[in-house]
Amino acid sequence: MPEQHDVRLKTLETQVACAADQNLLDAFLRANTWLPHGCSQGTCGSCKMQVLEGEIDHRASSEFILTPHERSEGLALACQATPRSDLLVEPVAEVADDGVVRHPLRDVLGTVSALEDIARDTRRLVIDLDEPLPFTAGQYVELLVPGTEIRRQYSMANAPADTASIELHVRRTEGGAATAGWIFARMHVGDRVEVRGPFGVFGIGRPQNEPAILVAGGTGLAPMKSIVAAALAEDLVPELWLYHGGRTEQDLYDVEFFRDLDFRHDHFHYRPVLSEQDWDGANGMVTDAVLEEFPTCKGFAGYLCGPPAMVEAGRKVFKRRRMAPRLIHQEEFTDASDLARR
Amino acid sequence: MTTTEHNQDLSWLNDVTVTDLERDPYPVYERLRRESPVAFIPALGFHVATTKETCREVAANTEVWDGVISPAGGRTFGHPNVLNANGPEHDELRGMVEPSLQPAEVNRYIDDLVRPIARRYVEAIEDRGHADLVTHFCEPVSVRSLGDLMGLQSVDSDTLREWFHKLSVSFTNAAVSPTGEWANPDGFIPGDEARADIQRVVDPLIDRWIVEPDDSALSHWLHDGMPEGETRPREMLYPTIFVFLLGAMQEPGHAMASTIAGLWTKPDQFEQVVDEPKLIPRAIIESLRWTSPIWSAVARINKVDTTVGGTFLPAGSVVMLSYGSANHDANDYDAPSDFDLTRAPVPHLAFGAGKHACAGASFASEVCRIGLEELFEAIPNLERDDDHEIDFWGWGFRGPTELHARWEV
Ligand code: HEM
Numbered sequence: 051m052p053e054q055h056d057v058r059l060k061t062l063e064t065q066v067a068c069a070a071d072q073n074l075l076d077a078f079l080r081a082n083t084w085l086p087h088g089c090s091q092g093t094c095g096s097c098k099m100q101v102l103e104g105e106i107d108h109r110a111s112s113e114f115i116l117t118p119h120e121r122s123e124g125l126a127l128a129c130q131a132t133p134r135s136d137l138l139v140e141p142v143a144e145v146a147d148d149g150v151v152r153h154p155l156r157d158v159l160g161t162v163s164a165l166e167d168i169a170r171d172t173r174r175l176v177i178d179l180d181e182p183l184p185f186t187a188g189q190y191v192e193l194l195v196p197g198t199e200i201r202r203q204y205s206m207a208n209a210p211a212d213t214a215s216i217e218l219h220v221r222r223t224e225g226g227a228a229t230a231g232w233i234f235a236r237m238h239v240g241d242r243v244e245v246r247g248p249f250g251v252f253g254i255g256r257p258q259n260e261p262a263i264l265v266a267g268g269t270g271l272a273p274m275k276s277i278v279a280a281a282l283a284e285d286l287v288p289e290l291w292l293y294h295g296g297r298t299e300q301d302l303y304d305v306e307f308f309r310d311l312d313f314r315h316d317h318f319h320y321r322p323v324l325s326e327q328d329w330d331g332a333n334g335m336v337t338d339a340v341l342e343e344f345p346t347c348k349g350f351a352g353y354l355c356g357p358p359a360m361v362e363a364g365r366k367v368f369k370r371r372r373m374a375p376r377l378i379h380q381e382e383f384t385d386a387s388d389l390a391r392r
Numbered sequence: 393m394t395t396t397e398h399n400q401d402l403s404w405l406n407d408v409t410v411t412d413l414e415r416d417p418y419p420v421y422e423r424l425r426r427e428s429p430v431a432f433i434p435a436l437g438f439h440v441a442t443t444k445e446t447c448r449e450v451a452a453n454t455e456v457w458d459g460v461i462s463p464a465g466g467r468t469f470g471h472p473n474v475l476n477a478n479g480p481e482h483d484e485l486r487g488m489v490e491p492s493l494q495p496a497e498v499n500r501y502i503d504d505l506v507r508p509i510a511r512r513y514v515e516a517i518e519d520r521g522h523a524d525l526v527t528h529f530c531e532p533v534s535v536r537s538l539g540d541l542m543g544l545q546s547v548d549s550d551t552l553r554e555w556f557h558k559l560s561v562s563f564t565n566a567a568v569s570p571t572g573e574w575a576n577p578d579g580f581i582p583g584d585e586a587r588a589d590i591q592r593v594v595d596p597l598i599d600r601w602i603v604e605p606d607d608s609a610l611s612h613w614l615h616d617g618m619p620e621g622e623t624r625p626r627e628m629l630y631p632t633i634f635v636f637l638l639g640a641m642q643e644p645g646h647a648m649a650s651t652i653a654g655l656w657t658k659p660d661q662f663e664q665v666v667d668e669p670k671l672i673p674r675a676i677i678e679s680l681r682w683t684s685p686i687w688s689a690v691a692r693i694n695k696v697d698t699t700v701g702g703t704f705l706p707a708g709s710v711v712m713l714s715y716g717s718a719n720h721d722a723n724d725y726d727a728p729s730d731f732d733l734t735r736a737p738v739p740h741l742a743f744g745a746g747k748h749a750c751a752g753a754s755f756a757s758e759v760c761r762i763g764l765e766e767l768f769e770a771i772p773n774l775e776r777d778d779d780h781e782i783d784f785w786g787w788g789f790r791g792p793t794e795l796h797a798r799w800e801v
Pocket of ligand 1: 451459474475476486489493538636639640641643644647680684685686690691713715741742743744745746747748749750751752753755756757
């Protein structure tokens with residue numbers, strides 16, 4: 051067993067044990083002490099913390115995300131840094147009590163119970179879990195690619211109320227170790243899978259007054275499906291729009307599922323949008339469809355998940371329609387390994 | 393006239409006019425920082441300290457230096473005001489103004505005070521699609537916030553704006569002739585008018601506060617620390633009221649406008665700040681460094697002979713602290729004339745230093761923060777209107793004269 055160090059969190063006066071080869075974020079989340087974080091991959095910087103006492107190892111922290119100047123001032127990325135001694139730390143971002151229920155990070159084993167092609171280069175993967183894994187709609191898990199150290203992130207698409215299994219949507223990446231090399235190749239129903247989670251802050255974790263506009267590109271639909279399910283079941287938002295963009299009909303999936311929800315709930319609206327195929331639905335860029343439908347987004351909250359260009363365009367559209375920036379939420383995909391999440 | 397150890401020929405300073413400085417003080421001060429950090433400018437009739445080091449030395453060393461108001465400032469405000477007072481008199485005036493401005497106290501009331509004001513002024517413009525933000529947002533938010541704190545709810549924002557503009561003209565009417573006479577005596581007329589106006593409006597308020605104290609700052613100025621049944625004489629208050637009605641009214645507006653103008657020089661950084669309101673305080677700090685609102689308006693006078701920055705100063709020399717120049721000191725800042733949110737936050741001198749350092753730093757920073765939060769929240773698609781130039785103006789006080797923005801509605 052590797053050496054352990056005590057890590058104390060100044061503001062909350064909590065203390066956790068962290069192994070010498072374990073990152074600080076992992077240690078805190080496992081102990082069910084919530085810390086601000088985003089990607090857990092060292093790319094978004096939202097888990098920055100101030101190391102007030104003790105020595106840490108920055109490990110793979112990038113100089114772009116954590117500059118030499120920040121290091122010299124004692125900052126560290128919680129999702130990368132490991133302890134070299136006992137520590138006293140303080141997160142840079144506020145640890146606000148925002149009323150969202152947080153779930154501890156855990157390692158859980160599961161068995162593949164369904165694996166099906168649902169759209170172009172896209173599979174639905176359902177894993178029955180040995181133990182329940184509570185999460186908040188919008189969060190993600192990491193899967194360990196068997197025989198490697200590689201972990202890839204995928205958002206849960208199932209309702210958080212279903213804790214016995216998780217549904218993931220996976221898009222094939224050419225040459226990707228997890229997709230082309232595993233989920234689209236040698237994975238079969240009945241395989242055992244190592245799951246770690248939940249991670250992330252994206253999603254709707256508590257009732258809100260603002261109506262929500264969800265915009266998804268490709269498998270960015272996964273967290274949205276979970277959010278829609280939770281929002282409708284728990285009455286979290288007054289009104290809800292879901293836009294799903296693809297190039298052609300081959301990129302859309304779960305269309306009937308959402309059409310049915312749209313039919314049954316007056317306050318849920320489903321808008322599939324195609325950019326490269328004429329059809330009887332909406333055409334063009336998915337974000338332009340939002341622009342067209344909403345003369346103003348003031349007082350709305352926005353949720354974006356998809357390829358970086360779509361997220362960027364969506365943010366611009368929301369701001370152009372005067373949505374308050376603090377109400378715009380997005381999944382941060384900032385490097386190639388993150389793209390595999392979708 | 394000036395004895396320096398630099399053996400620099402400073403005769404070029406004879407050609408410097410106040411008008412030049414008001415248009416763009418930076419080239420003159422940049423040269424002075426290199427050639428003679430403390431120097432006598434004939435058109436002003438006093439010395440200026442231009443580097444971080446010399447400003448700090450003069451501001452902080454109270455053994456040698458007293459606070460003094462510039463001659464034009466004294467002509468505008470009268471005595472005793474907080475800028476000009478020293479020793480026990482200064483302690484009393486600071487003690488009078490400080491209670492409502494202490495950071496812990498500011499935190500208690502600032503959100504309830506400023507946020508509704510900022511919202512109201514945003515609402516007035518948000519559906520128009522364009523505005524000069526100086527006139528329609530930065531200045532009104534600044535004066536309304538302080539006006540309400542002081543107890544001047546009955547004075548409308550446009551009047552408060554007019555007062556500080558007029559006082560400002562007089563305060564910075566610094567130019568003197570070679571014989572030491574005022575070069576533009578008429579420049580004091582606006583300030584005299586404003587003062588008369590102010591007294592006409594504030595006198596009845598003071599009459600009321602004397603018998604009916606309330607929680608306004610000015611009511612506290614009258615009553616706090618006075619024996620039962622007595623109030624501070626109003627002659628003791630007025631000069632400092634004028635200090636507030638000029639600098640404290642004007643500068644948060646300057647700071648807000650300069651922050652927006654600075655961010656517009658770096659569109660990526662502007663976008664980042666709009667997206668992440670938590671960066672607003674950092675943007676304000678960089679803006680205070682980049683274009684210091686109180687660029688060159690407060691001074692000190694030495695009680696004994698001394699040498700600063702290599703310049704000998706006989707006792708009684710007035711030295712203007714050019715904080716706006718010190719904040720461009722290349723020893724501390726790379727490319728100082730660039731606005732850059734990401735630069736290492738080396739402490740700036742925009743709020744001054746020593747015993748006379750700004751009493752309203754926390755209040756002012758919070759007004760700016762809340763103002764910009766509300767503006768960017770309601771109008772996240774705000775853009776610079778390129779049909780208008782952005783002109784910065786001022787040597788004593790500096791900021792954009794107008795700031796035209798547009799957005800889609
Ligand atoms: C961003 C806005 C502001 C800036 C940049 C600023 C800057 C300054 C500076 C440079 C001084 C002179 C310091 C020195 O002599 O070394 C000063 C003095 C002062 N400021 Fe501010 N100020 C601002 C806003 C305010 C506000 C809003 C208030 C009051 C509510 C205020 C109250 C004062 C007072 C009372 C003094 C005189 C202190 C003394 O002489 O003892 N200021 N300020």
